[in-house]
Amino acid sequence: xxxxxxxxxxxxxxxxxxxxxxxxxxxxxxxxxxxxxxxxxxxxxxxxxxxxxxxxxxxxxxxxxxxxxxxxxxxxxxxxxxxxxxxxxxxxxxxxxxxxxxxxxxxxxxxxxxxxxxxxxxxxxxxxxxxxxxxxxxxxxxxxxxxxxxxxxxxxxxxxxxxxxxxxxxxxxxxxxxxxxxxxxxxxxxxxxxxxxxxxxxxxxxxxxxxxxxxxxxxxxxxxxxxxxxxxxxxxxxxxxxxxxxxxxxxxxxxxxxxxxxxxxxxxxxxxxxxxxxxxx
Amino acid sequence: xxxxxxxxxxxxxxxxxxxxxxxxxxxxxxxxxxxxxxxxxxxxxxxxxxxxxxxxxxxxxxxxxxxxxxxxxxxxxxxxxxxxxxxxxxxxxxxxxxxxxxxxxxxxxxxxxxxxxxxxxxxxxxxxxxxxxxxxxxxxxxxxxxxxxxxxxxxxxxxxxxxxxxxxxxxxxxxxxxxxxxxxxxxxxxxxxxxxxxxxxxxxxxxxxxxxxxxxxxxxxxxxxxxxxxxxxxxxxxxxxxxxxxxxxxxxxxxx
Ligand SMILES: Nc1ncnc2c1ncn2[C@@H]1O[C@H](COP(=O)(O)OP(=O)(O)OP(=O)(O)O)[C@@H](O)[C@H]1O
Ligand SMILES: [Mg+2]
Numbered sequence: 187x188x189x190x191x192x193x194x195x196x197x198x199x200x201x202x203x204x205x206x207x208x209x210x211x212x213x214x215x216x217x218x219x220x221x222x223x224x225x226x227x228x229x230x231x232x233x234x235x236x237x238x239x240x241x242x243x244x245x246x247x248x249x250x251x252x253x254x255x256x257x258x259x260x261x262x263x264x265x266x267x268x269x270x271x272x273x274x275x276x277x278x279x280x281x282x283x284x285x286x287x288x289x290x291x292x293x294x295x296x297x298x299x300x301x302x303x304x305x306x307x308x309x310x311x312x313x314x315x316x317x318x319x320x321x322x323x324x325x326x327x328x329x330x331x332x333x334x335x336x337x338x339x340x341x342x343x344x345x346x347x348x349x350x351x352x353x354x355x356x357x358x359x360x361x362x363x364x365x366x367x368x369x370x371x372x373x374x375x376x377x378x379x380x381x382x383x384x385x386x387x388x389x390x391x392x393x394x395x396x397x398x399x400x401x402x403x404x405x406x407x408x409x410x411x412x413x414x415x416x417x418x419x420x421x422x423x424x425x426x427x428x429x430x431x432x433x434x435x436x437x438x439x440x441x442x443x444x445x446x447x448x449x450x451x452x453x454x455x456x457x458x459x460x461x462x463x464x465x466x467x
Numbered sequence: 468x469x470x471x472x473x474x475x476x477x478x479x480x481x482x483x484x485x486x487x488x489x490x491x492x493x494x495x496x497x498x499x500x501x502x503x504x505x506x507x508x509x510x511x512x513x514x515x516x517x518x519x520x521x522x523x524x525x526x527x528x529x530x531x532x533x534x535x536x537x538x539x540x541x542x543x544x545x546x547x548x549x550x551x552x553x554x555x556x557x558x559x560x561x562x563x564x565x566x567x568x569x570x571x572x573x574x575x576x577x578x579x580x581x582x583x584x585x586x587x588x589x590x591x592x593x594x595x596x597x598x599x600x601x602x603x604x605x606x607x608x609x610x611x612x613x614x615x616x617x618x619x620x621x622x623x624x625x626x627x628x629x630x631x632x633x634x635x636x637x638x639x640x641x642x643x644x645x646x647x648x649x650x651x652x653x654x655x656x657x658x659x660x661x662x663x664x665x666x667x668x669x670x671x672x673x674x675x676x677x678x679x680x681x682x683x684x685x686x687x688x689x690x691x692x693x694x695x696x697x698x699x700x701x702x703x704x705x706x707x708x709x710x711x712x713x714x715x716x717x718x719x720x721x722x723x
Binding site: 242245267271288 | 595596597600614617618621624625670673674675676677678679680681682683684685686688689690691692693694
């Protein structure tokens with residue numbers, strides 16, 4: 187039996203000083219060890235949802251908080267941010283703004299130092315995290331001289347070193363070139379598999395991540411617009427209402443009448459198989 | 468860097484100075500000293516430069532600076548930095564001459580100034596920001612202060628990059644930085660400064676989020692992966708520095 191690691195119950199939040207809620211009536215849950223994709227137009231509330239998971243809302247961002255958010259069975263509003271920091275790794279869009287130290291290894295150590303780990307243990311864990319992300323040879327380098335993809339790996343190592351259960355990524359690929367973006371996506375999937383992580387990922391390029399997601403949640407104007415398995419969601423014909431563009435391979439299937447009520451092919455092989463079946467070639 | 472002419476000269480000069488002072492990782496015996504020893508070395512040279520009062524003193528001071536500089540393979544950088552500070556030295560010379568009417572004493576003051584520049588820059592050229600942070604921690608300065616200091620240094624190159632990008636973007640939209648009279652030129656800076664400040668604010672709020680997400684402030688006593696340790700070479704260096712300093716100062720003060 188799987189159980190929910192993150193759960194939103196009738197959650198609404200209005201930032202202090204704002205008249206309308208940034209998100210409202212949010213209900214969804216993410217199962218342990220799965221990858222959930224959060225998509226939606228700009229301003230639809232994706233970052234707000236993520237901040238509510240790691241406690242920045244309401245502990246850092248004041249505002250009107252309604253309903254409940256549970257992480258690992260604990261209510262976020264009743265848990266200190268540093269306690270959440272142990273459980274939840276966080277990765278932002280711009281790695282530059284989450285790297286603090288002058289060398290890669292010291293930056294990876296930053297979280298552990300904050301939590302008061304012994305130096306010996308820090309060294310061991312840092313070594314492990316660097317190896318996990320394939321950046322051991324960068325340990326002594328200065329982060330400012332690394333490529334964007336490498337910086338993203340350093341930031342990821344800095345989160346994973348704290349041995350989180352959950353990892354939350356806010357558009358981690360939007361500043362990367364397509365190939366590096368693909369690499370980061372595969373890396374996330376690998377890490378989820380080897381470490382048994384629960385992953386919550388924000389991304390609006392559906393085609394980039396649909397293949398690895400177990401669940402897609404689409405937000406529109408602060409509300410959950412649709413929620414379900416990737417092929418169910420992609421088979422919908424009203425995604426443009428939520429400001430999303432439909433991946434070409436899906437559009438093609440729709441035009442060819444290859445889409446049954448709730449199933450689509452997401453890669454070319456799968457697509458060809460359906461095509462052959464349908465037309466009995 | 469693509470900026471090289473007109474009113475951007477000030478920017479260029481700032482850039483050169485920053486480059487000159489910037490730490491560059493080299494594996495020389497001086498670079499590898501404990502940062503506290505490098506601080507002691509710099510402070511000692513600083514005091515010596517400050518106390519020198521005649522030609523012989525100055526000669527000894529510069530010898531004392533050149534020895535560690537050559538061990539650190541940094542003579543050329545040091546000279547370049549001194550050349551850049553010549554404009555300011557000329558200013559000091561003139562002011563002094565106006566007040567004292569003595570070419571000789573004005574020269575001494577000016578050379579003394581160069582000695583001070585050279586001695587203090589030794590520290591920045593041989594000590595990485597990382598090591599500076601360790602020294603600040605070793606002095607038990609408040610964690611927030613050390614962190615703020617380290618972050619501001621860490622973000623200098625990032626903000627420089629932002630600045631270059633903003634200038635390029637605004638130029639491509641027709642902004643001409645070096646057109647018009649002085650008032651107009653200052654007004655020209657507005658479309659550069661506003662995005663720069665906004666950018667910095669966005670960065671700082673993201674930084675604050677990232678700090679929080681990585682447990683900053685979780686305990687009263689954060690630990691450190693590495694701590695400073697003096698080696699035999701470091702102790703030897705301390706002995707040499709102190710002996711040389713005692714010797715020079717007693718020469719300066721005519722004790723011997
Ligand atoms: N710190 C804040 N203070 C006030 N309002 C905010 C704040 N952050 C976001 N909002 C508002 O909340 C709403 C949701 O914003 P949010 O940042 O969650 O959207 P998003 O889906 O992450 O958008 P994007 O794709 O642009 O990152 C928006 O209307 C936004 O203006
Ligand atoms: Mg966002």
